[in-house]
Amino acid sequence: MQKETGEKKREYRWMKRLLAFVLSFFFTLPVFMLVYPRIPSIEIPVGTGIRLDQMILFMFIFLLLYFLIYSLKKYYLYISITLVLAIGLSHFTGLYSLQRFSADYLSLLTNLEKVSESSKFVTKTVPFTREELLREAIDYNNPELIDFARNIATKHFQEYKALSKDSRWIQYFSIFKEIENKWIYMYDPLYEEFFSKASNTAKQLSYNNKFKGDCDDYSIIIAACIRAVGGEVRLVRTNVLLDDGRTVGHLYPEVKIGDKKDFENVAYLLRNLLFPKEIKNKPLRYFLDNKGEVWLNFDYNDHFPGGRYQSNIRISELKV
Structure with missing residues (x-):
């Protein structure tokens, strides 16, 4: 018993x-x-x-x-x-929410080494040329530019806002999609360097629903719109070696995402929900600064944020 x-x-x-x-x-x-x-x-x-x-x-x-x-x-x-x-x-x-929980869990399973690439750069400390003119062109506090930025920041991907740890990330990617998809590259006047104000570039949509300009103008309007919705952005100058052996200057924007844990969520959103057709099996490219912060490439080389860099040389940087 x-x-x-x-x-x-x-x-x-x-x-x-x-x-x-x-x-x-x-x-x-x-x-x-x-x-x-x-x-x-x-x-x-x-x-x-x-x-x-x-x-x-x-x-x-x-x-x-x-x-x-x-x-x-x-x-x-x-x-x-x-x-x-x-x-x-x-x-x-x-x-x-349970939807956010599911997204965070899937983000956690994301192996950043397989789906992204922290690019290695040759960094130089050359003073940023024509900084004053660039800052004047990035008129992110212009009321008309602020309205424009807010409108395009909420035009795409709003259905995924609840799955993002920071709602501004979705707004950044909406800005990228709207501007990059409608961008037509145009040269500056011969022998001159022209910086179009972001507010002026935005008005070009009224002509044929397209933005026009060179890499400077593209970087300026991206920087202005990101700043207008509360983001952090910087412009990077580099040199690009062309197929014919010539070297030309190039300017592109990078947007601050956060640390690597934040980027896990961003990588999941970009690859699986926001730009799956554009990214496919390509890596997401970013720059990791000395504080461990991820700066995502917003250049127009590919049709998604985190596309390829044209060069691994960072001549100078301008925090907007």
Whole structure:
């Protein structure tokens, strides 16, 4: 009799541990997704990189929940109901929807080394030429330009806004799509360098629904629109070697996304939802600065943000 009682107690303890394990595993992932963006990255440079921060955080949350749930085993039902209600409340209030959770989870699975490329550059510290004229042309605080930027920033991809950690990212990509798709390259007057104000370039749509200008004019209007909706952008001067052996100057914009964890979400959005046909199997190209911040290439070489660079030489940079 005592033997049977002991076996039932052991079986009961085993069942309680199994239930605690299942509940802990079920609730670890949503807690992990909420905490993960707030801890620093820890990566072991082996192969394509081992994300130690992900492994440590997941195990810590799981073990902590397991300990708490098993310790309060008399209240399994109440704990489960409370956690389910918390998840439901978060979803219906928009604090953290299930759609956003799904996007964040898929972003987490994104291997940046396989789908992106942190380009290696030869960086020079040459003073930025004609800076004053460029800043004057980037009239992002012009009321008409602000209205224009806000309109094109909300023209595309609004259905994916809830899946983006920062709603401005969707606006940046909408700006890129609207300007790059309608851009016609035009040379400056012979032997002169002309900077068209962003507000003037925007008005060109009234003629034939196209923007016109060279790389300077393109960079100027991209920079102005990004700044007008609260983004950070900089212009980079470089030299490009042509097929005939000549070297010409080039200017292009880069937009600040955030750190590598932010870029995980951006890479998922760009590749799977926003520009899947344009990107296909191509890498997303960006510059990683000395603070660990990702600056995504917004040049017009490809039909998506993060396209190829024309050159790996960075002669000078201008923070707008």
